[in-house]
Amino acid sequence: MSLSTTSSESDPNQPEFHQDEIALDHPIVSITYSLMLQHLSSVATERTAEFAIYLFLIGVYPFDLLKPSIYGFCTTASTIVFASSVCRLIDIWPRLYLIRVTAFVQKSTVVLAYAALLLLLSYKSQSEPNNFLYGFVIVSGCAMRVSDVCRSVAIERDWLACICHDSSGDLTRLNTLIRRLDLSCKLIAPLLVTLLSSTLGPLKTLTALASFSVAGFFFELAWIHRVWNAFPILAENNQEVRQNSDQDDVELRVGQPSSARRLWYWLSDGCAQFSMAWIKFVKLPIFPSSLAISLLYFTVLSFDGSMIVWLKTQAYSDELISGMRGLGVLTGLMGTFLMPWLESKIGLIRAGGWTIWLQFLCLIPVVVSLYLEDLSSRLSMLKPALLFGGIALSRTFLWAFDLCQLKQFQSYPTAHTIAGLQYSLQNTFDLLRFLMMIRLHKPSEFKLAGALSLGSVFLASASYSIYMWRERGHLFHLHRFIDKFKKTD
Template sequence: MSNTSISRVDEVELVESRGSVGRPPSPAVAGPALETISTRLSKQNPEVSDSTRDTPPHSSTVTAEASTANSAGPLDRKALILLLIQHFSSSWGSRTAEFAIYLFLITLFPDSLLPASIFGFLTTGTAIVLSGWAGHQIDIRNNLRLVRFSIVAVKISACGAYAGSLILFYRLASDEQLTREWSTPLGGGMFALIVISGCIQNISGVALSVAIERDWVTVIAQGSSDHLTLINTYMRRIDLLCKLLAPLFVSLLTSVTSNIIAAYCLCGVEAGCVIFELLWIDIVYRRFPSLQAAQADKEIENRRQSQLRGSRPTPDLLVNLRTNLRSYFHNNLSDWREFTQHPIFLSSISISCLYFTVLAFDGTMISYLKSESYTDPFIAGMRGLNVVAGLLGTVAMPFLERKLGLVRAGNWSIWSEAICLLPVILSFYVGGSLPSAHGPTWKSALLFGGMMLSRIGLWAFDLCQLKELQLALATHPRRNAISALQYSLQNIADMLKYVLTMILSQPSQFRIAALTSFVSVVVGATTYLGYVRRERGHILHSDKIPLLRRRSE
């Protein structure tokens, strides 16, 4: 396909190329059709203005999706609401468990941070190793069944972690020394249960997220860029609200009642929500015919691939373990190779770099702030302001996309985050002392103000990158397996952050970790420039910059 992007395409030809069911065309159909249209347009209009071109010159998939942006019908409002309610329930459960389990571990083992560090390291490592496998299962298995299984697995594993914590809390109430030393048989056994449950919950959550947020959302949008932006934005806002409210809810529950009652309540909520989530997801699947049609297409493709390999459509993983393991590693390596060669890989590297940071209100940052005498209400207030700023980012992203185009909107967003983090770094290195509750007010203002403003760019870029990934892999036969590899990259960066904080464990060394985090953000933004150039053919409009215009002349 030529480098000339398609700026206008006849609607009649697009409707015909989409097929009778209104789904995005298959590569076999879309490719020749778009090639013919592109050739004809290039002959009629050989020069296309750079200012209007924001579609990738090397990506026919994104071009096809952008061309069909407004051809999909209206969304089923009831089904969309139920999808968002299910996502809220799932995100709420994940956020409460994420915060509560760490809180329980710190309470149970106050003399050592090692249990909490091991828990985070192993659960993150599990996601790194098995994310690709989880995505592959979404590609080859029945989607509805896998989503149901993932929902049940997430809820059961969360209940298992709460149950292990409850047993330790009861034993702690009867004999404080039994669980204060986490290496005792009881402490070690229950800690193992909590870790295993956390690993299962993490990988099941990855599968659920890839299946719904990457796969289902793309299918439901039916090639409409507006629909895709709308659904992604709503889901990200739900994630942010849960990120803000779930920890506050857990803190309120443990403060008003006790850790035991809080664990019982959280476990009961998880057990009760599983029934409703299964019901909601079934209704969503039935009310969106495109999901059923996509599943039928996938089954046909899987049968065709199985016939070519001379194997059954869905081989039993328990039969011939050695063959299955060899096949798993071969497929995983093949997916990684294809992922690294795909144009979207640079964009995935960019967002993964943003996960290698201590400049976020996670456990590491909160521990540092408490060591510098910041009060809990103040920290909670600053965290709330950061979430509000993140919500503003989800509002800004659709506006930026309309004004600048998707790729340029992502570029502006990630660089705005990097620029806003500059005052944060200055607060650690200017003025001698570290930011603290008893230090100069201007240092705290730089620290918290810069972090808050950076959240706008962070979440706007997150939405841009998510949509880029969805469009780039929309017609890929193994899009879920490859999408899951981005989770692996993000978890690798997250794990490296844990390694960094284990090395720089003293509060006085936090400034080094902060500087390293800022460098990682700049590296991510610079990498994204490579993606911008690859997709748009240039980074800056040379005709709009006098110096560059004279050189080109």
């Protein structure tokens, strides 16, 4: 991996150190494992809590689907409101301090949410569930989600870009490793929680998960400190980041006062700063790419809660649903291998265009299957084949495109506040998906939700095509076809 050092003038009497020699002092395999282990602990906590809180809320309110829905709505809305403001801390606070704080907030809020659920389950048989404890779970979940966004932006868009510097190959490699960890945790976390709950019971499971979270905090501190020590450039570039942030503040706010009054301005001018940041974001050339990845969140054509509930209404077995969900994760992992190969063959921007349009094509038979009714016995397998096969294959191109868009944003010279706005935009469409399903909640209306989802994927593909056209000046190499046509004449 290409590593950067300070750009000071060298003494001619001293030997010159090159990047390859520095790499020998810091074996990339060892350092990569340190960073990945830290990320694994953080993502494992996030994915486990994400599934466990929903699961045990259903246990507390077995006949009330509204309570888990409210929890999901509030946590998603919190990221929309606070993501950009919190991510601005990446431009202000020292890198190591910020990661430590986000790790502490994540682990402490998860433990508090588990403790509240433990109390709710303990006294469930004696009285009605306590609304205060339920509200406490929601507040803890919101804080956890916001800290997760801040940590994701800090690691994926700041630390990785700084460590890799100008090495595009190293950045792709680390991006794909992180995405594979995300997908692996998404597959394993529900299985782990279900296994613990069925063997230990809900109360002991919550205690065990809380203990894992506390241990994970110290585990992350040790590994991230090792990465920090291995790459002095992280400390050296921190000053440059803070200086760039000050320049952005001049653009976003006129007459920025001393740092002692910054909190006051966050409170009094928060709305104005937020709107001006959005205006700046929309005007960026990369905005159509950000809009494309965000539009993909407005879809029910994946193995999420809405699709699973609908599948159960169609009499699909739990074993088949679990198997297909696992297949979707595996095909998503294939996308993390497809993206580097495509990038090496056709380039990053074109790879993004290919993958998002291929995802759209894969989802067409899925929507067609939703409208198939009363098939003959000979064609009875056609509907599930189109449905499950299309979704599984689309996950490959979804995650390949996600990696393409992530790398484009990492390479883009913009403040981390803007990265937070992209997360807010993604969660906005995720929130709209919740609202769509509240409106189209009947099983018979799910096919309409599927059609709207396909339309959203089409708009995402069109939006990315606009970005590709602006960056490359064309969408297709028409002159090559014209030249071939002339030769045939």
